[in-house]
Structures are given as structure tokens and as C-alpha cells.
Amino acid sequence: EAGVVQSPRYKIIEKKQPVAFWCNPISGHNTLYWYRQNLGQGPELLIRYENEEAVDDSQLPKDRFSAERLKGVDSTLKIQPAELGDSAVYLCASSLQLNSGANVLTFGAGSRLTVL
Amino acid sequence: GENVEQHPSTLSVQEGDSAVIKCTYSDSASNYFPWYKQELGKRPQLIIDIRSNVGEKKDQRIAVTLNKTAKHFSLHITETQPEDSAVYFCAASIRGYQKVTFGIGTKLQVIP
Numbered sequence: 001e002a003g004v005v006q007s008p009r010y011k012i013i014e015k016k017q018p019v020a021f022w023c024n025p026i027s028g029h030n031t032l033y034w035y036r037q038n039l040g041q042g043p044e045l046l047i048r049y050e051n052e053e054a055v056d057d058s059q060l061p062k063d064r065f066s067a068e069r070l071k072g073v074d075s076t077l078k079i080q081p082a083e084l085g086d087s088a089v090y091l092c093a094s095s096l097q098l099n100s101g102a103n104v105l106t107f108g109a110g111s112r113l114t115v116l
Numbered sequence: 117g118e119n120v121e122q123h124p125s126t127l128s129v130q131e132g133d134s135a136v137i138k139c140t141y142s143d144s145a146s147n148y149f150p151w152y153k154q155e156l157g158k159r160p161q162l163i164i165d166i167r168s169n170v171g172e173k174k175d176q177r178i179a180v181t182l183n184k185t186a187k188h189f190s191l192h193i194t195e196t197q198p199e200d201s202a203v204y205f206c207a208a209s210i211r212g213y214q215k216v217t218f219g220i221g222t223k224l225q226v227i228p
Contacts, residue, residue, distance in 0.1 A: 031214045042122070042205050042218035043160065056215055091159070095214060102148055102167065103209050105216060107159040 004108035006092050012114045018080035021111045025073070025094030032069055033105065034077050035091040043091055049075065079113075087115045118143040120208050122219030129196050130227050137222045139206035140188040146208040149182060149189050150216070154203045163204075164191070196226045 005024040013019050025032050030051050035043035046065065048056040051072035060067065064083070069075040079086055089110040095103050119142040129135050141149075147168035152160035166173045166180045166189065173180050177196075182189040193200055203223050209216040 033216075035218075040125075040221070040223075042220045045215070045217070048215060050214065097214065102150075102165060103214050103216060104150065104162055104165070105152075105160075107161070109159050 004092055004094055004106050006090075006108035006111050008111055009109060010112050010114075012116065013082055014116050015084055016081040018078065019082055019113060020079075021077045021090050021092075021113075023075045023077070023092030023108060025075070025092070026096070026106055029094035029096045029106070030072065031095045031097070031103075032075050033091075033093040033095070034067060034075070035093065037089045037091055037110070039088075046077070046090075082113070082115045084115050087113055089113070118146060118208055118215070118217040120206060120217050120219040122206050122222060124222060125220065126223045126225070128225045128227060131198060132195055135193045135196055135200070135224055135226075137191045137204055137206070137224070138188060139190070139208075139219050140186075141208040141217075142187070143208070143210075144187065145210050148209045149180070150207050150209075151178075151180060151191050152205045152207065152218075154205065154221070156202070160205060193224075196224075198226050198228050200224060201226045 032049040034046040037043045047060045049069045067077045089112045091110045092108040093105040095105045122139045150165035153163045154160040177194050179192045203221045205221045206219045
């Protein structure tokens with residue numbers, strides 16, 4: 001099993017340019033998360049999907065960020081236009097709730113964004 | 117919403133000593149507490165977790181304790197080794213509800 005796959009791994013853009021990140025979750029995981037991790041900080045949730053429905057996007061800066069999860073599988077996260085403060089690692093994770101109710105997240109390798 | 121506080125932010129220990137990382141949470145409904153380890157340049161990976169109906173859980177050199185009354189939980193690493201050097205994140209969630217809130221992380225350095 002490939003795990004959670006993200007691309008690109010690294011992206012350098014100038015401010016005001018658009019950027020998009022792609023995530024392929026583990027097969028069968030119905031919950032998908034996008035987290036942003038700033039240097040030296042913990043992951044901060046941007047958006048969470050249950051299948052194709054965005055159930056928690058309260059932390060997503062909707063003026064410039066957008067996300068979609070077509071057919072409840074792959075997901076894309078877009079930033080347009082990017083700002084200097086958007087430089088961070090964007091982590092995608094997926095989960096399958098166990099019978100115990102435990103919610104174990106599997107993370108992708110992340111997409112490191114640098115905005116110049 | 118849930119708020120998870122974690123300390124210390126950095127921790128240096130001599131190889132063989134023990135390390136303790138502490139977290140507190142705010143939402144009394146939280147009942148599942150995982151710990152993730154993130155090595156430099158790598159993705160966070162689950163190392164151990166605990167549910168609220170358990171006070172302590174151990175897996176070889178790592179253990180977690182939970183105090184529901186005080187709303188805090190801790191990670192204990194004994195006989196530390198250089199490969200334990202990483203950033204450790206605590207998290208809290210409600211079983212059956214998929215939202216997971218992370219602490220800011222503790223950078224652990226094990227000095228050989």
C-alpha cells in the first residue's frame with residue numbers, strides 16, 4: 001500500500017501567484033484532512049472532509065484558499081493568490097475510524113511551500 | 117473548540133535518561149489522545165495512544181498517562197536513545213468524531 005500520497009513535495013512561487021496541492025488518501029479512508037504546519041509548530045487543521053463533504057472548514061482562509069474532494073477520493077488544496085505568510089508545509093492526512101472509535105491519522109509526506 | 121497545550125517546547129536529555137512531555141486539553145468531551153512522532157523532514161507518525169477509560173498505557177520504552185479530572189496527559193520515554201530525537205505532538209479528539217487537535221510539539225534531543 002502506497003500510503004497517503006502528496007504532490008508536489010516542494011514548491012517555490014512568488015507572492016500573488018497561484019499554487020495547488022494534490023492528495024491521494026489511503027484507499028477506503030473516508031475522512032481526509034488538510035493541515036498547515038508552520039516551522040516549529042504543530043499541525044493546524046484547515047479543512048476536513050467526510051467522503052466528499054467538507055464538514056469542518058472553519059480555519060480555512062476562504063478569501064484565498066479553496067479545496068475540493070471529488071468523488072470522495074483525491075483532494076486538491078488551492079491558494080490564490082499566495083502571500084508570504086502562506087509559506088509552510090501542507091500536510092494531507094486520511095483516517096479510518098476503528099471499531100474502538102479511535103481515530104488514527106495517516107499523514108502524507110507533505111508539500112513544502114515557499115512564497116518569495 | 118478544543119485547545120491543546122503542550123510543554124516543554126524543547127527538551128534535552130542525556131542518552132539513557134527519561135523524558136516526560138505534558139499536555140493539557142480544554143474540552144471535557146475529548147476521550148482519545150494520540151501521540152505522534154515527527155523526525156526531521158518526515159511525516160508525523162502515530163507512536164502510542166490512550167483512551168479515556170484507561171489511566172495508563174505502555175509499549176516497551178514509551179508510556180502514556182491520562183488524568184481525566186485534571187484534563188492532562190503525558191508521554192514518558194525511558195532509557196532514551198539517540199533515535200528518539202524528534203518532535204513529539206500530543207493530540208486530542210472525540211471518539212466517533214473525526215476532528216483531531218494537535219499541540220505545538222516538543223522537540224526532544226537525546227545527547228549521546
